[in-house]
Amino acid sequence: MARVYNFSAGPAALPEEVLLQAQSEMLDWHGSGMSVMEMSHRGKEFMSIAAEAEADLRELMGVPSNYKVLFLQGGASSQFAMIPMNLIGRTGKADYFRTGSWSKKAISEAKRFGEVKVTVNSEVEGKFTSVPAAGGFELSADAAYVHYTPNETIEGVEFGYIPDTGDIPLVADLSSTILSRPLDVSRFGLIYAGAQKNIGPAGLTLVIVRDDLIGTPLDGTPTMFNYATHAENESMYNTPPTYGWYLAGLVFKWLKGKGGLAGMAEINQRKATLLYDAIDNSAFYANPVDKACRSWMNVPFTLADAALDESFLKGASAAGLKTLKGHRSVGGMRASIYNPMPEAGVKALVDYMAEFERTHG
């Protein structure tokens, strides 16, 4: 077996240590005689797995006690509706930052449930390559909340700061950047993330929500789309995605072994610096994003000649560097270098890029 370096934007690579542990426990978790995926979610074995995963996440992120941590299904796309359905009722209005493909989707869905004001729009000539400077925007006084996307997975654009929204709850789609570095959770009203990038397998969605924002859904909100349903039942109103929850717990333990989010941040910064430097120090490769707004997690880049794209991808694949093709809306390449991507993987990519430039540049 030869493991590859997988640069997929999501579902994405998982730590090999986590996969090895899951493999060893597949038929018998801790002498229980069953797989975690065969366990009743209400049995003491799974309850302990679930509780430990939540405790580890709370420790890693420093989640304050007045926030609920919910382990849900449906992905960020479901949150695009759940957020306005649960939060917009107070005033019927919300502010959204439009900084890339995913925030556009969030805006589109939110409009179905209330009045959405696009307070920030960083699109220039059809492209998203920056975010506004801190304070470079004006909020609506009557917004029930402000929504933004700290890291745009497709464009590779990231906020280097947390917007100050005063008393207005700040809501963030952290799908592609959660757990990549320390974060002050108390600055947010609600954080959400699909698991399939930095947390675990697809099918698990994490929501961290301040208590006071739970319990006032719009009329017609399905029971399963009401945060109160899940908060009151510790994410076990119905059967949760148990195996994903378990794997997330293994990832949290792995992160603790890496020195937590501060330790992970150092590694991630080194990985991103290595890759961006390789791009910037070459006339053959280019990244279009403002340097202050470059993502640590998703690095899109183009070749000097797009006619070489197929050749680049073919050679990369042969070298064990997979899933580097850029999103169709941006073109070129995209290397997603989430937590599980080892520094050796980024090094191998940079080496391949140099060799490709030497032979094709």
Add this chain to the structure above:
Amino acid sequence: MARVYNFSAGPAALPEEVLLQAQSEMLDWHGSGMSVMEMSHRGKEFMSIAAEAEADLRELMGVPSNYKVLFLQGGASSQFAMIPMNLIGRTGKADYFRTGSWSKKAISEAKRFGEVKVTVNSEVEGKFTSVPAAGGFELSADAAYVHYTPNETIEGVEFGYIPDTGDIPLVADLSSTILSRPLDVSRFGLIYAGAQKNIGPAGLTLVIVRDDLIGTPLDGTPTMFNYATHAENESMYNTPPTYGWYLAGLVFKWLKGKGGLAGMAEINQRKATLLYDAIDNSAFYANPVDKACRSWMNVPFTLADAALDESFLKGASAAGLKTLKGHRSVGGMRASIYNPMPEAGVKALVDYMAEFERTHG
């Protein structure tokens, strides 16, 4: 490692062969160098896994070509809302059969989206132990659909027939009985099932829906709750629960190896007969359900003296017979004997029951 016989109602036991295959492929699926859970859902590897699973399911169940098969998230509890949100619009009314705990939940949620008429109510003195005879009910001429629960997981009550609803689309929650025997899909407008009993791990929900019922959701239906969203995107509007989809595919292959649903039905009937005979041939054990309405999948039973319940469970656990405690609303014991439960497991349970009766009766 000693595997146990796990009688959990769900999440439930999976075929050992399936777990072994998943284990062997955990770090490297078919030479791809990655786990299935690390694959982009839009890559050719996962697309082939997804397509093969659907094709196998269509073959196993004989799904007609004018039905879509959707691989969703959210469990049956999400379907309780999605069904009225997508189907009730035509007349604003629907008929529901009330035959146990899960149909009660479906009714409660549907009432939030339209006028629900309980056409059948089999509750007698707080208990559900039967279903009406075929034809023993009158439907509303203006019902947009009729909903029923062919197998009530908690009470162990099952319909021995498919209700004839004429031109009114029939909707069925098959969570705990799907794939247990052949079924004429063309008799239904929509079938749904949480995966965690007979299909695969929790977090995957299967919906099989006739084309003409897709595309007329109520106003305010979230995009993710609109069947059209998923039908038009082959269940890849957003990231699907890829690992559950893969495991379901392995289960479908396993079922084909068992002679398909006809082969499985023979095995399941033998298992159910063995257990019900053991109960009926004893004055120590009892099952309250009308014989014509007994579930093949979920077998609740009581001991002559409830004071012995703890002792029974303790001894069972020591004998490797797990998760036999009945649902709190029914009490006593419940043995869920889904497809993956081997006949040897039911034989072991029956032997233990006889021995316990001999020593405690």
